[in-house]
Amino acid sequence: xxxxxxxxxxxxxxxxxxxxxxxxxxxxxxxxxxxxxxxxxxxxxxxxxxxxxxxxxxxxxxxxxxxxxxxxxxxxxxxxxxxxxxxxxxxxxxxxx
Amino acid sequence: xxxxxxxxxxxxxxxxxxxxxxxxxxxxxxxxxxxxxxxxxxxxxxxxxxxxxxxxxxxxxxxxxxxxxxxxxxxxxxxxxxxxxxxxxxxxxxxxxxxxxxxxxxxxxxxxxxxxxxxxxxxxxxxxxxxxxxxxxxxxxxxxxxxxxxxxxxxxx
Numbered sequence: 001x002x003x004x005x006x007x008x009x010x011x012x013x014x015x016x017x018x019x020x021x022x023x024x025x026x027x028x029x030x031x032x033x034x035x036x037x038x039x040x041x042x043x044x045x046x047x048x049x050x051x052x053x054x055x056x057x058x059x060x061x062x063x064x065x066x067x068x069x070x071x072x073x074x075x076x077x078x079x080x081x082x083x084x085x086x087x088x089x090x091x092x093x094x095x096x097x
Numbered sequence: 098x099x100x101x102x103x104x105x106x107x108x109x110x111x112x113x114x115x116x117x118x119x120x121x122x123x124x125x126x127x128x129x130x131x132x133x134x135x136x137x138x139x140x141x142x143x144x145x146x147x148x149x150x151x152x153x154x155x156x157x158x159x160x161x162x163x164x165x166x167x168x169x170x171x172x173x174x175x176x177x178x179x180x181x182x183x184x185x186x187x188x189x190x191x192x193x194x195x196x197x198x199x200x201x202x203x204x205x206x207x208x209x210x211x212x213x214x215x216x217x218x219x220x221x222x223x224x225x226x227x228x229x230x231x232x233x234x235x236x237x238x239x240x241x242x243x244x245x246x247x248x249x250x251x252x253x254x
Contacts (some may be wrong), residue, residue, distance in 0.1 A: 041172060041202045041222060048199055057200040 004051075004081040010078075011046045015039060025078035030071060053087040098150075100129055108245045110190070112161050117195040119158035122169040123150050123209075123246075127186040140186040142183040147217045149172055151207035155221050157246065159203055162195065165237065169223035172202065177219040187211045201225055 002010075005025050011022040012029070016039050029035045035043065063069035068095050073079055098105050100198040111120040125142055132140030138234060152171050181190065193207040208218045226235040 038172060039233060041199070041224070044199055044202070045197055045204055045222070054198070054200055057202075059200070061201075 004084050007050060008047065008077055008081055008084070011043055015042045015046060022066065023069065025076075025081070027077050028072065029075040029077065029080070031075075047084065051084055051088050053084065053091055055084070055087065062078060098122055098126055100126065100131060100146070103149070104153075104240065105146065106153050106157065106191075106244055109157060109247065112158070112247050114161055117158065117162055119154060119161070119193050121154045121157065121191050121193075123154075123189040123191060125183060125185055125187050125189060129185070132185050138186050142185075144177070144179045144217070147179065147189075147209060148177050148221075149182060149217060150189060151191055151193065151217065151219050152210055152221050154193040154224065155195075155205035155207050157241075157244075158193050158195065158205065159223060159225065160237065160241070161246070162198075162223065164240075165234065166227070167223055167225040168228050168233070168237070169203065171221065172224045173222035175220040175222070177217070179217050181211075181214060181216045183202060183209075183216050189216070196220070 001070065002011070012018060012023055012035070016035055018033055023033065027033055027073060029043075031042070036070040040057075044057055048054055060069070060074045064071055064074070074083060098107065105122045105123055107124050109119065110122055111118075113119070122133060131143065135141065135143050152174070156169045156171075160181075163169075189209050189211060191207055191209045193205055195203055195205050197204040202222060204220065204222045206220050209216050210233050214219070228237075
């Protein structure tokens with residue numbers, strides 16, 4: 001079973017036509033890979049579907065805009081993978097799961 | 098259809114907020130200057146207008162589901178397929194559904210038919226943004242009333 005990072009990287013490579021081997025856990029989705037907000041919607045849709053979650057993009061964006069978080073916390077791919085793992089764990093721990 | 102005002106949906110036939118589906122009707126006008134150029138001697142509805150009609154159908158569905166708290170803005174059209182010609186005077190029936198509700202965006206799909214014949218389909222993504230101007234919201238309420246948006250699905254302030 002592939003890691004969360006591998007799944008995200010594959011989604012990004014396919015969605016944005018970025019060579020897979022240029023995407024690393026240290027890559028910043030915006031600053032390094034040049035992913036814009038529209039492409040990120042596409043990526044978010046694919047990630048939501050693949051992991052059965054709803055990434056709280058608006059909350060994350062608000063936190064960055066308010067200075068409560070940095071873009072690195074959410075958009076460096078190893079960190080994004082960690083956030084997704086947390087969301088999946090929270091979903092599995094919920095009573096309805 | 099009021100092509101000059103870009104209001105392409107005439108009436109809502111069914112809105113199911115539980116299933117997150119909508120069915121609307123859109124009457125293609127029998128005459129319009131658009132058909133003089135598209136095309137001389139062979140008037141057909143432009144594919145971009147059919148795509149817009151599908152997008153407006155999905156938009157009304159999203160407005161209903163979100164209780165008019167946000168406005169859906171067109172962000173992405175995928176797999177837009179024009180499967181057959183649509184002629185002046187024909188009645189389009191458009192069915193749409195929500196495929197995914199994300200954070201600040203939604204993915205929908207739509208199919209438009211004339212009679213039983215499927216004419217076009219698409220997957221359409223919207224950004225969901227708070228109404229940028231109160232007058233805009235008032236305008237949308239007025240259009241909603243005009244096209245028969247179900248009263249029970251309208252927000253009550």
